[in-house]
Amino acid sequence: MASAVIVQGEGLGAWVAAQHTGFERLVPAQQWVLTALGIQPAATAEEPQMPARPRRWQAGRRALGLAAARQFHTCEGRLTVPCKHVETVGGVEVRLGNWPGNARAALTASAPGSAQN
Known part of the structure; x- marks a missing residue:
């Protein structure tokens, strides 16, 4: 599903998902800010979901x-x-x-x- 809220050209939902899955790569201060916003690290090492699109061989x-x-x-x-x-x-x-x-x-x-x- 596409993000309904766009901020500075980026979908807010996609940004939150990227922060959620890449939580371990952030510095502690960034992790703290995201936790304060209610964004927690992913429970398992999830692969980011790529949008489905047709591939041409x-x-x-x-x-x-x-x-x-x-x-x-x-x-x-x-x-x-x-x-x-x-x-x-x-x-x-x-x-x-x-x-x-x-x-x-x-x-x-x-x-x-x-x-x-």
């Missing part, structure tokens, strides 16, 4: 980025893409921006014989 993202790059190249005749450019492919908006350079770097890093640290 790596191969699907790569294929979508490649389709967007091809479409951009067909329209513009070049593959030098502005950083904030968004290309629409099949009704899906793809933030193309730095994708060509990132894809090249990923392919170079994963190539056999490349130096990996």
